[in-house]
Amino acid sequence: MGTPVPGPDWAVLAPDWDPAEHSAELDARAEEELEAIGRTAERVAGGSIRAAVLGVNDGLVTNLCMILGVAGASASAATIRLTGLAGLVAGALSMAAGEWVSVRSQREVAHGMEDALQRAWTLSPPVVLTRLARRMRERGLDRVTAVRASRGVVSAPRGARETSLRILYGVGAEDAGSPVVVAVSSFLLFALGALVPLLPWFITDGGPAVTASLVVTALASLAVGGLLGRGSGRGALRSALRQLLIVAGASAVTFGLGRLAGGAVL
Template sequence: MTPSTDPDTTAAPVHRPTPAEIRRWRRYLADERSEAAVYRDLAARRTGEEREILLGLAEAETRHEQHWVSLLGHHVGHPRRGSLRSRLLGFLARHFGSVFVLALMQRAEARSPYEADDHATDAMAADEQIHEEVVRALATRGRNRMAGSFRAAVFGANDGLVSNLALVLGISASGVGSSVVLLTGISGLLAGALSMGAGEYVSVRSQRELLEASTPNAEARHKVPMLDAEANELALFYRARGLDPEAAETKAARVLGGAHLEHTEHTGPVPVVEADEHEAVGTGLGAAASSFCFFASGAVLPILPYLFGLEGTTAVIVAAVIVGLALLSTGTVVALLSGSSPARMALRQLTIGYGAAGATYVLGLLFGTSIA
């Protein structure tokens, strides 16, 4: 019997993408290109290891881009623009390159749809999850570098907004004249800013002194080659730093072996007593200045209506609206830096601020009624 020469009709049919799939894949492709561009723009503003890491992330996004190009085939079409969020991130990366961009990229990586998309590979989904952790680590470096002064700035601004709004509303509700409210608000601004600045200076200085007291003495490393290897007292150091006895003995023995060898060869002592990396707390003066300035900038907002001659209920409403907008702004900034939800954080700030000011206003009303 003559073998059939017909083509194999059992081969799997080629998947023809639906219009919805083509649109989704093209959107993925545009977002991958935008994210790769963001990482390259951030890398252009960095040096050393951080630059290499960011370029590595850009390369990974380019691999994902090729996956969608292959799936789309002749449906690729003209390059689409990325999402509004991606374009905004690109603009920020090109012009600022700040830790806020990394925090936003962290959120973008966390929202990757690849885990639930059958046309994305498991490796791509895993990549996106690891990218989130890489960006989180890079953002943490930036957060730590600015932690002290930023904390003082945020706390100072919010304290100024809430405390002076509460003070102004409470005094206004008691029925006194606008000039008294204005004088009280200015006094609250100055007293609070000076108190915040002094308190922040003492707090940061004390924290730095505590950290310095916890840092191992650098001179101790020079004594390591002289230790008795049999007594192995270096193990006590590692146990005090948190290792269990067996792990401490093992590490100390390894370090002592290397130290004695280097000492014998006159190559100098090895650095075995490493200082822990502490959270950056900023300088006392820097934190105090930030706290003073930002408290003052927040505290001046509630008295703006009175500075411009408004009185009574109109001044109270305008002050509350101005402070409310400022609270929403500070909540959004903190959320962007921390990678949290801007809406949730902004509403939390607003609720806390208005709650404190509202309670004081009610007390002012009661106090004014009792006086009358």
């Protein structure tokens, strides 16, 4: 049998933690926290959080501004509805196309970096190993452990190139997520956000429709900001109010410009 590995020195590793308070319940809660972090990390790495926030928020702001700009120019309700629908479709398609190209390009660049790393390995494995060990030492490992870890990484049967790239440069081909998933989600979320300020114009028109658009968009902005703040742990109220202020400022500017443009045209 091998020499037993001594237990961790908790007084050094976790000086604020009392081992006497250790329990199965606390272990289970810690496991739950780690699982939640893992799920969030997957969404962040896959771009779903970014796509969701950008999609809904852009839909809300863009279409509200378009609707208010045209309404400020005293356009008819039919014109405003057509403008809103055109803005919804055009914006959703633009978001989807932009996200697809962006994510696809990011994955292609990462794959190209993996190929370059393979070429470097073919030219001189010691150079790559030295770089890996150096990067691991920069992250806190001692020299012996870093050397052993770098050898383990390059000898792994699967994922050696991607793991090496992630250690050396902090990026990977899978970080951006699926281009199709990001594009579809961006399209749907933008359309959902853009539909909110447009809905009142299918029920009423004029001043009541403008007021209703502002109210429902403000509520939706507060909800989006609150959910984002809650998910980030930085406070739902602060994030919700920030989101509302952005929407309010943008809508005020476009409504005023619509008034000026409408008066100039008339």
